[in-house]
Amino acid sequence: xxxxxxxxxxxxxxxxxxxxxxxxxxxxxxxxxxxxxxxxxxxxxxxxxxxxxxxxxxxxxxxxxxxxxxxxxxxxxxxxxxxxxxxxxxxxxxxxxxxxxxxxxxxxxxxxxxxxxxxxxxxxxxxxxxxxxxxxxxxxxxxxxxxxxxxxxxxxxxxxxxxxxxxxxxxxxxxxxxxxxxxxxxxxxxxxxxxxxxxxxxxx
Amino acid sequence: xxxxxxxxxxxxxxxxxxxxxxxxxxxxxxxxxxxxxxxxxxxxxxxxxxxxxxxxxxxxxxxxxxxxxxxxxxxxxxxxxxxxxxxxxxxxxxxxxxxxxxxxxxxxxxxxxxxxxxxxxxxxxxxxxxxxxxxxxxxxxxxxxxxxxxxxxxxxxxxxxxxxxxxxxxxxxxxxxxxxxxxxxxxxxxxxxxxxxxxxxxxx
Numbered sequence: 001x002x003x004x005x006x007x008x009x010x011x012x013x014x015x016x017x018x019x020x021x022x023x024x025x026x027x028x029x030x031x032x033x034x035x036x037x038x039x040x041x042x043x044x045x046x047x048x049x050x051x052x053x054x055x056x057x058x059x060x061x062x063x064x065x066x067x068x069x070x071x072x073x074x075x076x077x078x079x080x081x082x083x084x085x086x087x088x089x090x091x092x093x094x095x096x097x098x099x100x101x102x103x104x105x106x107x108x109x110x111x112x113x114x115x116x117x118x119x120x121x122x123x124x125x126x127x128x129x130x131x132x133x134x135x136x137x138x139x140x141x142x143x144x145x146x147x148x149x150x151x152x153x154x155x156x157x158x159x160x161x162x163x164x165x166x167x168x169x170x171x172x173x174x175x176x177x178x179x180x181x182x183x184x185x186x187x188x189x190x191x192x193x194x195x196x197x198x199x200x201x202x203x204x
Numbered sequence: 205x206x207x208x209x210x211x212x213x214x215x216x217x218x219x220x221x222x223x224x225x226x227x228x229x230x231x232x233x234x235x236x237x238x239x240x241x242x243x244x245x246x247x248x249x250x251x252x253x254x255x256x257x258x259x260x261x262x263x264x265x266x267x268x269x270x271x272x273x274x275x276x277x278x279x280x281x282x283x284x285x286x287x288x289x290x291x292x293x294x295x296x297x298x299x300x301x302x303x304x305x306x307x308x309x310x311x312x313x314x315x316x317x318x319x320x321x322x323x324x325x326x327x328x329x330x331x332x333x334x335x336x337x338x339x340x341x342x343x344x345x346x347x348x349x350x351x352x353x354x355x356x357x358x359x360x361x362x363x364x365x366x367x368x369x370x371x372x373x374x375x376x377x378x379x380x381x382x383x384x385x386x387x388x389x390x391x392x393x394x395x396x397x398x399x400x401x402x403x404x405x406x407x408x
Contacts, residue, residue, distance in 0.1 A: 159397045174374025193363045201405030
């Protein structure tokens, strides 16, 4: 590994040996989550990765580029899962909603740092505003699933569908506050608990 | 109202005419929630309140003092509610847990900015660490209520009590992401929806 700065940006796509783009991204996401995106400078990122301040720009085009990649990781995972669930012709809307809740828990745990970042986005930059727009699209699709399940008679109809949707996925999203990769409960156990509480309730 | 700086701090307790301590605190909490506590300077607060940078210290002893007051507002509300619920001898543990969930929703909505700040505390200062310690105490008491309700046979026993407690109050706490004082749903409607979903489930 050389410290000699390159004036070309051929390395951008691949990163340097030992620091591929995925590793750079992972470190960046952790920093953004710890310090906030606004509170993280390219200098902080350089320090975290052991680069000099001038070398960092040979590895990372910009801070916003990393944010975009991070938010895309979370958004792609959620979008693909929700599309797969929605276009699954088998079963009722109730079944599909239940699958979407399970799927959301699984994506959240599998992409915990990226989803955490996504759920904390405030909308201060164009990249963040676009992520918020795409999040709203996903939320709308999930709310449509709730409405369809109520319409089919499979879900209680005494709570407005948008309120149900917000509370249901609020419970799912609250996992970012305490779930850890090496935590006490397997993702499957957590997904079972979330769906059992939400659909069947705690009371005996 | 005079701009002449006072060398005494007699005003600290009362604030100035037109800016009582409660108003100063409210502005500070809003700033902390918008910019983060770390990201807010005394200069920002002075600007928000229309004070000069040198005058702000005659109204506010320190930023940390405001944070402490804000976190106490949320913690006192939650502590009093949980104590009242726990020491209520009437009804089952299941009833008391249900009351605690309702009460948590009501406190959250009534003290939304202070509770939002409390739920976002990371523990970077002594004041924050103390607030986190008191939050954990409250969480432990709520988890004990869940365990008692399971023990009495009123709650399903196939989900670990600590997981139930985390998901239940995770759903409640997720309200800070979207509830607004002038929002679409009354606090009572939201509390009904939360308890209906959590205890009775969404499925028909």
